Amino acid sequence: MYGLGAGESLFAYEGLSMENVRRAVDVFVDEGSRSKVRFKSVVCEDDPIEALRHTSLKLDSTTIEIEDQEDHFSVDVTKVIERDDLEDGQRVVKSDFAFFQIGDSNIWTAVTGHRPDEFEHGPLWVLKKSEPVISNFFASSEDLRTVLRRFKDTFPSGTEIIAKKTVAYSRDDEGEISWKTRPFEEIFQMAEEEDNYIDKMRFVVRTDSDVRVDAFLSRNGKLKFINGDASRFFDDLLSIFADVGQQKADLFGNKERSEETGDVNEIDISFEKSHFTDPPDNQKLIKALDELSNSNITVYHNNPYAHVSVFDNVDGSSCDVFITGPKEVSIVPSYRGSFNSLMRVAEQISRELEEGEIIENSQEDYTMGDFFNA
Amino acid sequence: MAARECREEQDRKYNTYDQAVDIVSCWEAFLNHSYNQVFEDYYFDRFPSLDADGDEVTPDFAVTVNDEYGLIGEIKRTFPEEETPFRRTLEQLERYDEPDELQCSPSETLRPNTCDILLLISGTSAPKIGMRIQRLIDDGDLDLNRNLVVVRYQYNTRDQLSRYEFQRVIPVEDEFRDGALRDEHALSHHMGEEADYQTLPLYPKYFKREKVKKPICNDKPPEQYLATILWHKIFPQYLTSSDYEQWQSGSAQKTIEIKATPTEITDELNNYMHDGEARVNWVRDALHFLKDANLAEQLSDEFKIKFRGFVRNVGDSNDQEGTAELNQLETLGETFIQRYCEYTTSESEDVSNF
Numbered sequence: 001m002y003g004l005g006a007g008e009s010l011f012a013y014e015g016l017s018m019e020n021v022r023r024a025v026d027v028f029v030d031e032g033s034r035s036k037v038r039f040k041s042v043v044c045e046d047d048p049i050e051a052l053r054h055t056s057l058k059l060d061s062t063t064i065e066i067e068d069q070e071d072h073f074s075v076d077v078t079k080v081i082e083r084d085d086l087e088d089g090q091r092v093v094k095s096d097f098a099f100f101q102i103g104d105s106n107i108w109t110a111v112t113g114h115r116p117d118e119f120e121h122g123p124l125w126v127l128k129k130s131e132p133v134i135s136n137f138f139a140s141s142e143d144l145r146t147v148l149r150r151f152k153d154t155f156p157s158g159t160e161i162i163a164k165k166t167v168a169y170s171r172d173d174e175g176e177i178s179w180k181t182r183p184f185e186e187i188f189q190m191a192e193e194e195d196n197y198i199d200k201m202r203f204v205v206r207t208d209s210d211v212r213v214d215a216f217l218s219r220n221g222k223l224k225f226i227n228g229d230a231s232r233f234f235d236d237l238l239s240i241f242a243d244v245g246q247q248k249a250d251l252f253g254n255k256e257r258s259e260e261t262g263d264v265n266e267i268d269i270s271f272e273k274s275h276f277t278d279p280p281d282n283q284k285l286i287k288a289l290d291e292l293s294n295s296n297i298t299v300y301h302n303n304p305y306a307h308v309s310v311f312d313n314v315d316g317s318s319c320d321v322f323i324t325g326p327k328e329v330s331i332v333p334s335y336r337g338s339f340n341s342l343m344r345v346a347e348q349i350s351r352e353l354e355e356g357e358i359i360e361n362s363q364e365d366y367t368m369g370d371f372f373n374a
Numbered sequence: 375m376a377a378r379e380c381r382e383e384q385d386r387k388y389n390t391y392d393q394a395v396d397i398v399s400c401w402e403a404f405l406n407h408s409y410n411q412v413f414e415d416y417y418f419d420r421f422p423s424l425d426a427d428g429d430e431v432t433p434d435f436a437v438t439v440n441d442e443y444g445l446i447g448e449i450k451r452t453f454p455e456e457e458t459p460f461r462r463t464l465e466q467l468e469r470y471d472e473p474d475e476l477q478c479s480p481s482e483t484l485r486p487n488t489c490d491i492l493l494l495i496s497g498t499s500a501p502k503i504g505m506r507i508q509r510l511i512d513d514g515d516l517d518l519n520r521n522l523v524v525v526r527y528q529y530n531t532r533d534q535l536s537r538y539e540f541q542r543v544i545p546v547e548d549e550f551r552d553g554a555l556r557d558e559h560a561l562s563h564h565m566g567e568e569a570d571y572q573t574l575p576l577y578p579k580y581f582k583r584e585k586v587k588k589p590i591c592n593d594k595p596p597e598q599y600l601a602t603i604l605w606h607k608i609f610p611q612y613l614t615s616s617d618y619e620q621w622q623s624g625s626a627q628k629t630i631e632i633k634a635t636p637t638e639i640t641d642e643l644n645n646y647m648h649d650g651e652a653r654v655n656w657v658r659d660a661l662h663f664l665k666d667a668n669l670a671e672q673l674s675d676e677f678k679i680k681f682r683g684f685v686r687n688v689g690d691s692n693d694q695e696g697t698a699e700l701n702q703l704e705t706l707g708e709t710f711i712q713r714y715c716e717y718t719t720s721e722s723e724d725v726s727n728f
Contacts, residue, residue: 058619129622257587262648264583279531290705294622296684298602298706300392300589304531305578307392307585309606311706313621313683316610320586324579325535332586334607335646363583368408371580372564372572 001074002098003114004028005035018071018234021098021111025230028113037230038119039223041102041109041241042127043135043249045339048099048108049073051133055126064126072100075110077122095122102242106249108134109238132315132340137248138347139219139241140355141168141198145188147217147240148203154236159207163187168196171352197355202226217241251360252342257335266361267331267342271354274326282306282323288352289321292344310345317341321349329353330361380715387596388707390451397449397494397527398435398591399584400538400576405437406584412559413440415478421592421651422446424473431469434494434592438478442554444486446470446520449494453503460506464516467491471519480649488551490521495543497528504545511546521548525565530575538581540574542566588647594656597663598714602707604660608642609681621683632679636661639677667713684709 001008001016007024014020025037044051049066052075056064065076076096082089095118097110110123127134139147152161163184168177168191177196179187184203191198200218204211205228213228215237223241225233255265275284282302289297294313301307306323318334319342329349333342346358402418409416415438422436424446435447448467454460470491478484495503504524510516524543530536542565550562557563565572589603612632620628634642636658643657644650661677664670671678684706 058616131622262587264586266583279536286705294683294685296706298606300602300707301389301396304529304536307578307582309602309706311606311610311683313618313685315615315618316613318606318610320582322578322582324577324582328579330579330582332582334586336610365411366407366580368404368559368561368564371404371407371574371576372569374575374577 002096003112003118004037005031005113007113016069016074018098018100021072022230022234025111025113025225025234029225029227029230035113037111037113037225038116038123039109039111039225039238040119040123040127041107041137041221041223041238041245043106043137043245043253043339043343044101044108044133045106045135045249045253046133048130048134051130052099052126055130059126059129062126062129069098072098075099075123075126077126079121079125081121093118093121095119097123099123102239105242105246106253107242107245109242132317132338135338135340135343137221137245137343138350139217139221139244140350141188141191141219142355143244143247144198144201144217144219145184147237147244148184150240151237152205154232155205155207155212159205159212161203161205164202164204166191166201167199169199169351170194170196171354195354197351204228205232213237221245248343249339251358252346253339255333255342255360256337257333259335264332266363267333267346267358268324268361269329269331269346269349269356269358271327271329271356273354275353276306276323276326279303284353285321285323285329285349288348289345291352292348295344312338312341312344314338314340314344319345321345327356329356377715377719380719381711384596384598384711384715388599388711391593391596391599394434394449394451394593395585395589395591396538396581398447399581399588400527400540401435401437401447401494402584402588403581404574404576405439407580408559409439415440415484417476417478419477420588422477423651425475426469426472429469429472431473432592433470436473436476438476438484438486439552439555439559440486441484442487443552444476444484444489445492445550446473446476446489447492447494451496453495453499453506461510461515464507464510467493467522468517471517488554490523490548490551491518492550493522493524494540495524495526497526497539500524500526500543501545504543507543508545508547511548521551522546523548523550535577537575537577540565540576542571544571588650590647590650590652590656592651594653595660597660598707598710600652600656600660601664601667601710604639604643604657605681605706605710607646608639609679611642613681629680629682632681633673633676634679635675636677663714664710666718667710668717669710669713 001011004024005028007027010020010024028035052064061080063078067074079093081091095114097112099110101108148161161184164181166179166187202216205213211228213232214226216224257264289308289310296311298309308321311318315338317336317338319337320332322330324330405418417438419436422433424431433446434449437445474485475483524546525540526543527538527540530539549566552560552562609632617630636654640652640654640657643652661670665672669680
């Protein structure tokens, strides 16, 4: 069950609960260095179980079986991949995972001990296919730093977190940069100074010479527990990471234009650097939005300011994106403007330009005189 | 016309119209902020259709400030050089002398005691045009009872924050006659002689909401412009969630047929704008444009729109048919114009890749 090897025996004797999943994870990672437990956290704006059941009906090549286990759901996935280059023209990937809600948040997490292939064709596949009800969220470099700081604070003083391997990206040439072992704060500092964004990081939490947790986290919500105290991972790290997801859910969720009044909401991104000082700079944003997957754009204005409409093929969401200043971009969702779509647009801008500060813009009132003094 | 010339002409119309939408949105945002919380009867009519002695006139916007003051707004980007056509262009404004009833809500009208005509002209040759307008007024060739307040607009990119700027055109002496309003609410007080003809700056951050809410203005939009709005904002409303699922599970270029009449689509567009008043013939012409671009068919009064995503990059599993063909940055508006020009001009080029 859930690919947890020897740990699964617990389920037979003591029942299938999240507490026993956690204990089974402890047993499993002790089996050997290749035993890693994989997690994927997602935002669910609506009932994710209903969404998975719907996905099961619409996917010809995949069977999804869901069982309520009271404090979580077990999800069994069988995917048939058909390709000419495969022996017999197809292969079947079977996997299962536990799927549970973090507290009463909008964040749900899938956990499995299966290998990368099963992880990709199991939970990642069915969660992706359940968009937009189930949606990715993206943690910025600053979010990841905050997660690690808060996680560190749950341990006694003298505890340190060492980044064992980090993958970051530069924006100039989209190059991948790897950093070896360093205290995590140094890594984030280096990334900031060199205008890189952190994509993923393997880290260990050490108190004195004891390894408390050996784990991995990434901006797209994939986490791994590699060794150490599983309770720490489940109870502390996952909850802290879920807070990031919930912040995104609060920021990007329910921002559609009002059907009743026609009023619009706005999400503003403020950058540290001046990206748009001349009209040709607008192309940076236009190009970034053009490269967003599963979408198309139209440009209403690109000189001197930019106004781009983005249509998202995933669910028909659309939004208008404006450059409102050298350091400012504003996103205005339409009547259909799902969390999934707005998160995707904001992440694309963050990755291609800069991880700016993202805030909801509440419209201010101005008098006639204010305009002349602006 | 060759395909290239066709594209240039279509691009020019597209950009010119967008600027007109910007200018109207600027004034709507500026006056909404200035008056919404102050005057109960304030109303910015973005799609005015006014009665002028039994005739209908359609200025670019009309504003009821209160029962004392109103404005009828018109945007003119270019003026003819020759005197007679120039005078005729101005004479058209005489029609705006007549309407005395302006909307003060979507369903009610009001007759402000004083109403002026606000003429917004492009900045490049505004002083010269202003001189010529004042000469017509002085010579009695422009017969207006209302004041004709001329304001020029231009886009300022010199400073860090680029913005539209509006300033009274001084050669034309007519002033806003809004003396019944308190100074703090009076345009004359802020833009007129007593303010040394102060410039009104309008940044995109102020007018973007108005532009998103109502992406067209009271002039007929170029077909290609309206087509992009229909494609992004209106046609998706006809799709079901299973249509989107088909896109996710099959080809990103899969065509989904939408059948609707121009009237039905116009209603949807006007609902989208909340009290929008787009005309059916605008939408019908945009549908004909899509038909010419081989993206729609006409079935009696109904049109069949061949809706598709025009997606280049489908993400993680980039194995869907058709995506590799769209391999360079091409926006929806450009795609439409390109298709239209290729299909309708004599120098047809290969369009099989679209």
